[in-house]
Amino acid sequence: MNTKICKKCGIEKPISDFGKGGKQLRADGNLKQYYHTTCKKCVNKGPRARTDNIDPKPCSQCGEVKSLSEYGKRENGRYRADCKACKYKRRLEHQAEHPEVRERIRQRDRWRRANEPGYRERQNATTNRSHAKHRDRRNREHRERYANDSEYRELLLKRRRDFWENNPEYRERSKEINRLYHEEHKEELKVKHKIYYEENKEKISEYGKRYRIENADHCKKLRDAQYQKHKDKLVQSQRDIRSKNKQICLDRLGNVCSHPGCNETKNLQFDHKNPWEKSFNICSCITKSLDELFPEVDKCQLLCLKHHMEKTAREWEDGTLYEKRLKTIEKNLAKSEELC
DSSP states (O other), rough: EEEEETTTTTTTEEEEGGGEEEEOOTTTEEEEEEEEEHHHHHHHTTOOOOOOTTEEEEOTTTTEEEOGGGGGOOOSSSSEEHHHHHHHHHHHHHHHOOHHHHHHHHHHHHHHHHHHHHHHHHHHHHHHHHHHHHHHHHHHHHHHHHHOOOHHHHHHHHHHHHHHOHHHHHHHHHHHHHHHHHHHHHHHHHHHHHHHHHSSSHHHHHHHHHHHHTTHHHHHHHHHHHHTHHHHHHHHHHHHHHHHHHHHHHHHHEEEEEEEOOOOOOEEEEEEEEEEGGSOOOTTTTTHHHHHHHHTTTEEEEEEEEHHHHHHHHHHHTTHHHHHHHHHHHHHHHHHHHHH
């Protein structure tokens, strides 16, 4: 007889699912094995049911009630009394007290990763699952420690800089990851950067000034490289600004020579009516903003090349420009003495 019907649940089950009873000697001299009438599963559901596999289960160390997935399982199918977290905590404490044990475990893991087929993949999968489970908590703890612990922050920054300088593969991989991330979150990052800049404008400005002073040579190289890279674009941009501003100023003064009887409209030059009111040369400062140019333009008149040279010659002859030049030299000397 290989099967038996349970008296309690009424299900026919293999004889191995029933507990063994006594044995009886038969007339033919053989021993007959008797089995219980109730299967093992129904027996365990009764008042003497096992308590080691109940779900959820209280931990014997921390006392918290957790699901069975939080406990390790033995070979006989029974679960441990302490949860995985408590077991891991005790293991760390033991390794901290015995460094030789920790080093021996690390050497064993390194050897298994290098020589045992499939071990590296299993470990990586376990690590990825752990990171996915505890990512939010660990990131929150890391941000708090990074913000409040200056030594920890400097250690991480130094380690990152050294790794960046000495590991070309890491550097290229990081650049590619950053590029893909910025392409994917371009609009979101624009909004975040704008908000951060508005909230920390003074802090960013002070940091930039301090960095440029402390790294003057490096910043000069960066500026030169940036200029060489965009040289054609920058030169053309300056030309466009000069042409646009000059035309606006010419239109403001009528775009015709102001000398009586002269209607020249080509090669016009800006001439200050009163040389003593001149603050700057308009042509050399034509790239300034229009708000700065208009007050100076209003002091001028348009003259063609011939009449401009004649007016300048008369001003040198009557001593107006000569006197103005002397006043300018004296003023510059006074400033230099004050600085000394």
